[in-house]
Amino acid sequence: MSAQGARIGVVTFPGSLDDRDAARAVRLAGAEPVALWHADHDLKAVDAVVLPGGFSYGDYLRCGAIARFAPVMQEIIAAANQGLPVLGICNGFQILCESHLLPGALIRNDHRHFVCRDQRLQITNNTSLWTRDFELNEEIVVPLKNGEGGYVASDNVLDELEGEGRVIARYLEVNPNGSYRDIAGITNARGNVVGLMPHPEHAVEPLTGPTTDGLGFFTSVLSSLLQGAAR
Amino acid sequence: MARVVVDVRLKSEILDPQGRAVQGALGRLGLNGVTNVRQGKQFVIDIDGELDAAATEKLHEIAGNLLSNPVIEDYELSVEQA
Numbered sequence: 001m002s003a004q005g006a007r008i009g010v011v012t013f014p015g016s017l018d019d020r021d022a023a024r025a026v027r028l029a030g031a032e033p034v035a036l037w038h039a040d041h042d043l044k045a046v047d048a049v050v051l052p053g054g055f056s057y058g059d060y061l062r063c064g065a066i067a068r069f070a071p072v073m074q075e076i077i078a079a080a081n082q083g084l085p086v087l088g089i090c091n092g093f094q095i096l097c098e099s100h101l102l103p104g105a106l107i108r109n110d111h112r113h114f115v116c117r118d119q120r121l122q123i124t125n126n127t128s129l130w131t132r133d134f135e136l137n138e139e140i141v142v143p144l145k146n147g148e149g150g151y152v153a154s155d156n157v158l159d160e161l162e163g164e165g166r167v168i169a170r171y172l173e174v175n176p177n178g179s180y181r182d183i184a185g186i187t188n189a190r191g192n193v194v195g196l197m198p199h200p201e202h203a204v205e206p207l208t209g210p211t212t213d214g215l216g217f218f219t220s221v222l223s224s225l226l227q228g229a230a231r
Numbered sequence: 232m233a234r235v236v237v238d239v240r241l242k243s244e245i246l247d248p249q250g251r252a253v254q255g256a257l258g259r260l261g262l263n264g265v266t267n268v269r270q271g272k273q274f275v276i277d278i279d280g281e282l283d284a285a286a287t288e289k290l291h292e293i294a295g296n297l298l299s300n301p302v303i304e305d306y307e308l309s310v311e312q313a
Contacts, residue, residue, distance in 0.1 A: 065297065065300065097302070104302060105300055105302045105303045107248070108248045112248045112251075150248075152245055153302070154244075
């Protein structure tokens with residue numbers, strides 16, 4: 001497959017906000033974005049999927065709790081378990097945790113305020129399908145904006161994530177939401193599913209973002225697809 | 232008719248920022264000595280007819296998968312037959 005030919009799906013749920021930015025990031029990285037609809041049992045044969053940020057179903061019940069049962073998620077859960085690359089950003093990360101594709105959960109920020117800032121991160125895993133274009137321990141800056149971004153899990157789960165190198169990014173300088181062990185993003189054991197609370201899709205062009213550091217996530221999955229690492 | 236009540240609570244080891252905010256307000260309203268506040272959710276579900284074992288089992292499945300997140304929450308389910 002050529003990078004030109006890669007098709008990356010971006011799901012729109014009722015209340016998604018960042019689906020257009022995610023599609024734009026996919027395009028700038030060199031792939032073709034494909035719109036996926038929450039109510040369809042159809043992944044349109046895409047090579048990877050992005051679950052964008054926003055407030056699916058108004059964040060009712062718990063963030064991501066209702067989206068998890070959307071028809072498109074049944075397809076994504078099955079495909080992710082077969083190795084399909086899936087990146088969940090912010091609300092997408094919450095949906096992946098609610099779907100149990102990733103361990104742990106995201107709860108209200110410890111300081112109870114919505115936070116919106118350009119956030120420094122350290123990339124702590126460059127082997128997942130979504131982080132392989134980064135240098136290990138590379139520092140990047142991307143926007144962060146969340147009200148319920150506190151990553152929590154039991155000590156056993158946290159030890160396992162750290163022991164297996166599955167924490168893909170940590171907050172530097174400030175822990176903006178009370179996430180345990182400064183965790184900003186994690187991956188599953190296979191490395192195809194990644195959840196990230198900050199927003200790389202908002203840092204893909206100098207005009208509109210603080211940096212272009214976010215592109216690395218999207219070019220990483222293209223590299224993975226090209227090298228046949230996915231699936 | 233059956234009324235099913237599901238109470239959802241955060242597990243004790245999970246931080247509850249909303250409960251903490253309420254605790255602060257209680258102090259400001261002059262209620263002293265409050266050592267902890269935990270905020271939960273209650274779902275009241277009315278169902279036509281008698282609740283059979285299969286429906287009760289289905290309700291537990293829903294309470295444990297949709298109404299609560301087992302990673303951070305516990306639930307209690309009670310049934311009142313009217």
